[in-house]
Amino acid sequence: MKPVTIKVNGKSVRAREGEMLAAALLRAGIRVFRRSPQGQPRSLFCGMGTCFECLVKADGRWVRSCITPVKEGMEVEVEEG
Amino acid sequence: MKRAKPQEIKTKALIIGGGIAGLAAATVLEDHGEDYILVDEYPFMGGQYLRHREEYIPRDTETRKQGFALLEKLKGKENIWTSSLVFGCYNGNGEKAVAVSKDGRVFLIKPEKIIVATGAREKFLPFPGWTLPGILSVGAVQALVKTSGTLPGKEGIFAGTGPFLLAAAYEYEKAGGRVLGIFELNPLAKLLKFLPHALDKEKFKEALRYLRLLWSRMKFGWKVERAEAEGEKIKVVMSKGRARKTLVGDFLATGYGFSPNTEAAQICGCEVEYKPELGGFVVKTGEDLNCGDGVYACGEVTGIGGARKSLIEGKIAALSLLGKKDEKLLNQRKRELAFARSLNFVFSVPRDLWKKIPDDTIICRCEDVRMGDIKKVVEEGFSFLRELKETTRITMGNCQGRTCFPIVTEYLRAMGKKPEPMSIRPPLKPVETGIFVEGGET
CATH class of the missing domain: 1.10.10.1100 (BFD-like [2Fe-2S]-binding domain)
Incomplete structure (x- = not known):
């Protein structure tokens, strides 16, 4: 897989082109992806696009990071843990 | 603001889901020169069973070999749509229109017939703390390993029920992780009483391979009481009767078998029925996998039974759609269903x-x-x-x-x-x- 750089909350993160975004986030040490309605931290859970726990914003759109492939220069926003 | 006009496409058959069942169905239609479209929600074909990155393609069982061969055969075809979500099905003028979202647009596919092969999702027995980051489904761990070559942590705990725990733990450890323990909810005596009768040669060989590596770390009859975050780690409290055991790992993988994804079939007009011995609500079909009204269902949606059942059913459904029947396949399916029933019975939650x-x-x-x-x-x-x-x-x-x-x-x-x-x-x-x-x- 080709190495690429993406931005997560403005910071550069190294990733591999075509891998799932959730994998790149976890490898970068990002454990919390978003907050639940009661403010609890949530992260990757089902890994197959079913549970919607891993929702993040990528290039301005809400995506399930577990089934979204990484692209060079992708700008990702996660809710800070 | 103006309403976007969806693009309408007519086809003989629409296959929803590109896992092993959908791929098997597509291959049969392909071989008969039939016109079809296959749509899958994921950016890749092959479903959960075959979602391996190109550098890592195991051909360790006959079913996997056949699965990857199907993927190879259908690769790059234009009538196979990835990242395409079926979100509705509308009836009108005696025809069905299936709404698909793809590339930020809506497509209305008007098929003469539909094959639903939407697979299954994992089931869970919730415990306090199961929503914490660092607690993942067993499937998520496996997907990280095989699709992205990523480990969710250096040391993992696996807890739940079913052979999938063992398979995922095996792949995780082979990829460089360390399995701290596999906690199977069901007692060993129950497993030993029913399992040996259910396993055939292919499945027995696969199980042996996993057990050789992991047997010493398998515990039976243990249940997750709760989990807590401990810094970056996960602390899990397990129980067996009055006994308690606390483990700390980088992550906990949990899963309790599977439940069919029946939603697309239901919206296309299929009925569902509750069959705990097949995983929960399953799509109701005849022996020929026909649900009526031009809709067919195959694979995990008709009952949780694994990849080989899906492979066989994909072929049966496509043949039925073409008005054909293969007795040998129907008999193979019966054996797979018997296996499915024993498996769902043995690995159930009391x-x-x-x-x-x-x-x-x-x-x-x-x-x-x-x-x-x-x-x-x-x-x-x-x-x-x-x-x-x-x-x-x-x-x-x-x-x-x-x-x-x-x-x-x-x-x-x-x-x-x-x-x-x-x-x-x-x-x-x-x-x-x-x-x-x-x-x-x-």
């Missing part, structure tokens, strides 16, 4: 455990609805799904009940209620509203 879920445990992860909220409403005399939905908001979040519905179903069943199917409406999964508007932002 009924009383659903009633013992502590009140503070989150059941609906999307809306943060807790067990206590549901119990209270049930104690007040409400037990119909609609009532629970209206009072607690279960099944009303982003996942539309995919995670909590099977849990609530089992809880209500444990309370002596008859399981009722969920009513399904479009959109089947959230879609961006911009796709309905001309030049809309998505």
